[in-house]
Amino acid sequence: MPVSLLTAEQVRVAERSTGELLANGTLMRRASHGVAQVVVGRLAATGGCYGRTVGIVVGAGDNGGDALFAGAELARRGIRVTAVLLAPDKAHPKALLAFGSAGGRLGTELPRGLDVVIDGVVGIGGRGPLRPTAAKVFAGVAPSTVVVAVDLPSGVDADTGVVHDPAVRADITVTFGVRRRAHLLAGPQCGRIVVVDIGLPADHEGDPDVAEEYAPGEIRLQALTDADIAAAWPVPGAHDDKYTQGVVGVIAGSHRYPGAAILSTGAAVAATSGMVRYVGSAHAEVVAHRPEVVVVPELSEAGRVQAWVIGPGAGTDDAALERLRTVLATDLPVLVDADALTVLAAHPDLVIGRDAPTLLTPHAGEFARLTGEPVGADRLAAVADLAKRWGATVLLKGRITLVAQADGTVYGNDAGSSWAATAGAGDVLSGIAGSLLAAGLPPIWAGAAAARVHAHAARNAASGAPIGASDLLAALRPTIRELLAP
Ligand SMILES: NC(=O)C1=CN([C@@H]2O[C@H](COP(=O)(O)OP(=O)(O)OC[C@H]3O[C@@H](n4cnc5c(N)ncnc54)[C@H](OP(=O)(O)O)[C@@H]3O)[C@@H](O)[C@H]2O)[C@@H](O)CC1
Numbered sequence: 001m002p003v004s005l006l007t008a009e010q011v012r013v014a015e016r017s018t019g020e021l022l023a024n025g026t027l028m029r030r031a032s033h034g035v036a037q038v039v040v041g042r043l044a045a046t047g048g049c050y051g052r053t054v055g056i057v058v059g060a061g062d063n064g065g066d067a068l069f070a071g072a073e074l075a076r077r078g079i080r081v082t083a084v085l086l087a088p089d090k091a092h093p094k095a096l097l098a099f100g101s102a103g104g105r106l107g108t109e110l111p112r113g114l115d116v117v118i119d120g121v122v123g124i125g126g127r128g129p130l131r132p133t134a135a136k137v138f139a140g141v142a143p144s145t146v147v148v149a150v151d152l153p154s155g156v157d158a159d160t161g162v163v164h165d166p167a168v169r170a171d172i173t174v175t176f177g178v179r180r181r182a183h184l185l186a187g188p189q190c191g192r193i194v195v196v197d198i199g200l201p202a203d204h205e206g207d208p209d210v211a212e213e214y215a216p217g218e219i220r221l222q223a224l225t226d227a228d229i230a231a232a233w234p235v236p237g238a239h240d241d242k243y244t245q246g247v248v249g250v251i252a253g254s255h256r257y258p259g260a261a262i263l264s265t266g267a268a269v270a271a272t273s274g275m276v277r278y279v280g281s282a283h284a285e286v287v288a289h290r291p292e293v294v295v296v297p298e299l300s301e302a303g304r305v306q307a308w309v310i311g312p313g314a315g316t317d318d319a320a321l322e323r324l325r326t327v328l329a330t331d332l333p334v335l336v337d338a339d340a341l342t343v344l345a346a347h348p349d350l351v352i353g354r355d356a357p358t359l360l361t362p363h364a365g366e367f368a369r370l371t372g373e374p375v376g377a378d379r380l381a382a383v384a385d386l387a388k389r390w391g392a393t394v395l396l397k398g399r400i401t402l403v404a405q406a407d408g409t410v411y412g413n414d415a416g417s418s419w420a421a422t423a424g425a426g427d428v429l430s431g432i433a434g435s436l437l438a439a440g441l442p443p444i445w446a447g448a449a450a451a452r453v454h455a456h457a458a459r460n461a462a463s464g465a466p467i468g469a470s471d472l473l474a475a476l477r478p479t480i481r482e483l484l485a486p
């Protein structure tokens, strides 16, 4: 099931729903135990706990309380723990007492050469960047020290994932019960995320019954898992033929830029079985690479399709506008990418009010062309807003790809690496998503599934070294095979 990512307020609602467990501090003890376990696990894997050194940076709220209770547990295991209190008067009193009783020490700065630093400055109550005192403490932390963030890396906004400057960069983030939005939106800043079960009703990932109440149009952020995508991926049934699985038509490339056409159609061929049609002047090059693609130079000659992909390398002239107008006038799902987005920016009316599904796949620059302003720091709000205003599904590309539906549902995917940031990778994505649209997947699923498979293929192709889009394309089939393997 898709994993939900909640706002700070939704997390607080979930915590409050536990009543006594919140009031008597049980939730905090469970949370801090989870943090301590993660640190112990890390130390145990690298030589054991006894005599190792841990620093704790403690803020004014319960996040600092978590860190101090965790520190107490670590101190009891023979670990030398030093805490720096950023706001000594406000430090969680019970946690501070427990920390002192367990043998934890207080300092005005962190000792050098620590094995682990625990960031307990702020969690979901944090606002803005790390304040100067905290920033100074973290500036002295050696690169070899493992940084474990409690709940969130401090300086990262819980709801938008905006990484303020300065902010903590964590190797591991330990969170409680349910994921916060920032864990996806600022994934690279969080490092590995460990979700500790503290007994919230929403503790079963993907089943956040506490947060099921969404107002109409409210943003609901989720992440698809590999299992979700495998279950939805079109696989031919016993009675399928090449037409019943959905035919995708690709309008892309040109004499001058045949590569986009080759990459997009190649990806469409690899992503699903069935049939791919191609319309455009790069037809000879397309057939040379993929003889199974049925090609024609003109749109008027194209046979029937179940979805269109239009735009990669296809130009922005009057003829391009005419082709865009024609496909958007059909009642078929249409994926609009690249050059076609530039054309669309001047003619939004072609999409707004369209009844059939439309999937727009801009990168940040194309997004700015569509809306007339930069994406901005809050990418989630920006993409959800465009989807709502245009009544379309919008896939905003990036390390974290966000796919927003007009009703506020957003699927996000962290690519896990940035190897796919290479010329032509977007053309491959358009082919994958287009073929999924033709197979009947709703645009948000087609976009999110394509983004995830694309990211896995990039990782598999790269294997630690740079790649080109052709390498990504070549890795597509083995990646899908791996995904679909029982
Ligand atoms: N409730 C529970 O049972 C459970 C809660 N849990 C834990 O509690 C955390 C939430 O605790 P919280 O609500 O106390 O807020 P929290 O994140 O500690 O920070 C608030 C304080 O920080 C300050 N401050 C703000 N911005 C700042 C900045 N940029 N730089 C520096 N300081 C800044 C600001 O104080 P100010 O200095 O402005 O007076 C404010 O008072 C949650 O993330 C989880 O870890 C878990 O134990 C599970 C059970």
Ligand SMILES: [K+]
Binding pocket: 063, 119, 120, 121, 122, 123, 149, 150, 151, 152, 153, 154
């Ligand atoms: K923190």
